[in-house]
Amino acid sequence: MSVNLAAVLYLVSGILFILALRGLSNPETARRGNYFGMAGMALAVLTTLLVIGLGGMTLVFIAIAVALGGGTGAVIARKIPMTAMPQLVAGFHSLVGMCAVLVAAAALYAPAAFGIADPMGGLKALSLVELSLGAAIGAITFTGSIIAFLKLQGLMSGKPIVFKGQHWLNLGLGVAIAVFIVFLTASGGEARAAFWIITAVALALGVLLIVPIGGADMPVVVSMLNSYSGWAAAALGFTLENTALLVTGALVGSSGAILSYIMCKGMNRSFISVILGGFGGETAAGAAEDTSGRTVKQGSAEDAAFILKNAGKVIIVPGYGMAVAQAQHALKEMCDALKEEGVDVSYAIHPVAGRMPGHMNVLLAEAQVPYDEVFELEDINSAFSQADVAFVIGANDVTNPAAEDDPSSPIYGMPVLQVWKAGTVMFIKRSLGSGYAGIENPLFFRDNTMMLLGDAKKMTESIAKAMH
Amino acid sequence: MEAVDPNIYRLAIFVLAIFVGYYVVWSVTPALHTPLMSVTNAISSVIIVGALLAVGAAAAGAGDGAGFAQGLGFVAVMLASVNIFGGFLVTQRMLAMYKKKEKPAAPKPETEQ
Helix, strand or coil: CCHHHHHHHHHHHHHHHHHHHHHCCCHHHHHHHHHHHHHHHHHHHHHHHHHHCCCHHHHHHHHHHHHHHHHHHHHHHHHCCHHHHHHHHHHHHHHHHHHHHHHHHHHHHCHHHHCCECCCCCECHHHHHHHHHHHHHHHHHHHHHHHHHHHHHCCCCCCCCCCCCHHHHHHHHHHHHHHHHHHHHHCCCCCHHHHHHHHHHHHHHHHHHHCCCCHHHHHHHHHHHHHHHHHHHHHHHHHHCCHHHHHHHHHHHHHHHHHHHHHHHHHCCCHHHHHHCCCCCCCCCCHHHHHCCCCCCECCHHHHHHHHHCCCEEEEEECHHHHHCCCHHHHHHHHHHHHHCCCEEEEEECCCCCCCCCHHHHHHHHCCCCHHHEEEHHHHHHHHHHCCEEEEECCCHHHCCHHHHCCCCCCCCCCCCCHHHCCEEEEEECCCCCCCCCCCCHHHHCCCEEEEECCHHHHHHHHHHHHC | CCCCCHHHHHHHHHHHHHHHHHHHHHCCCHHHHHHHHHHHHHHHHHHHHHHHHHHCCCCCCCHHHHHHHHHHHHHHHHHHHHHHHHHHHHHHHHHHHCCCCCCCCCCCCCCCC
16 A cells, blocks of 8 residues: 555544544434544554555464454453443553553664664654653553552552652653653664663653542543543654554543543642642541531431422432442432422532543433433532522532632632522431541531431432332 | 655644644533543554554564564554453443433533533
């Protein structure tokens, strides 16, 4: 196949990827978009196969590798529970990172295979810079994503690991990577050890960058690693002079960056402070003191069922606690029962309600909640004042009015769902404990709040039962 | 006048693609942010292109490094395949779950888009 034709086909594949993302602007077009993505990938792979020629053992090797990897991927995609999506995505990011390192190494050792060798069989200086950048970003993505995976999967404590001089150490490692990139380039690619040193340092840096970030900030981390994997791909796109990789890298890189921004805004945290870490580790010890004197109005499932049934408009506010308790299906049944009573039910989702961007929407979709009943914070916040009941299940901090009126609160300034404007606020909670940041929610002690203490799933089921 | 270095064109494609990405991603409805992440993950595995070229290193007559590059390429193709199949299929599985309300109700747009 001619080089020019291949280049055009790679461009087409890049455009198909753009269309894949474009489809996601609406759930109706999203499925078609996903097919565009698949077509783009198939086109890129076929083009490459035609470029390298289908002769000999090469194709057999490729078929074996694709069968092994693809089979594993397909099984994972089928089996994975939706609650585990964040760790799955983190795991997948790590693979992209590793892949970038391997491809960069292959380009260093056999530049002729990629058609980027100079007449002497070596590599151009620019290619060396690009491929070592790709390897470094890929290595950071690899170990960083593994740490994120371990934290999200609960195999590693979500507590931030901080030590003295951490940021200086990271800075030092970053400088070391830069120095060795210069060294490798100056040697004209001869000093291959420098490449492996860059990779090793970047692997360590990936771990060090993610360990200080607390479990609560994981939505930002997952998005950020998504972005990194894109930049790694883009760097190699420059090395391999491949348009499909360049375009994809740019798309994925900016997508991850935008999602990180949205997550940071949802928590009112600056990106820098998330990166520097240390948040969400210590639970405020003071919280217990001032609760003792105040009274909490507790309700039973029957009380809740009675109020809900007689309401005109109910807004459900689900949080990650709901997913942990696997209460989404019970919740859907309760809402169906409510709708039969003629109650208007909608759902309000906070940007950081789940463990990754849009996670709660997926969990509700899985429970067969229609997506046009689910609203984002800015679209529904004004509706709470017309609602008779705000039903908060497994959420806490995202409903805390202290974020709006108490400048001393650690979450002051964070956008919150204004559930307190509803006639009655119901909280399903296991206990009166505080949220992830150890912040007490003053809503618990208000007159129009009814606390429903118990397991989210059991409580929702009893409410549904009490309605009949 | 001397010719423009092809790298400059690549840089131009890259920068313009970042802008395309910026606008396309902002138009993604927040309800689909998780599928967005899984599908971007799947498409970033287009790095398999590099991996395939590495596997073909021997055929390309890449010299003494070819065997090593082939080994690396084999592993990379495998890892990227996990991602391609896993990423697209899990996205498809998620997207299949998004359903509209059955009975026609008052049309209330989910977002401004």
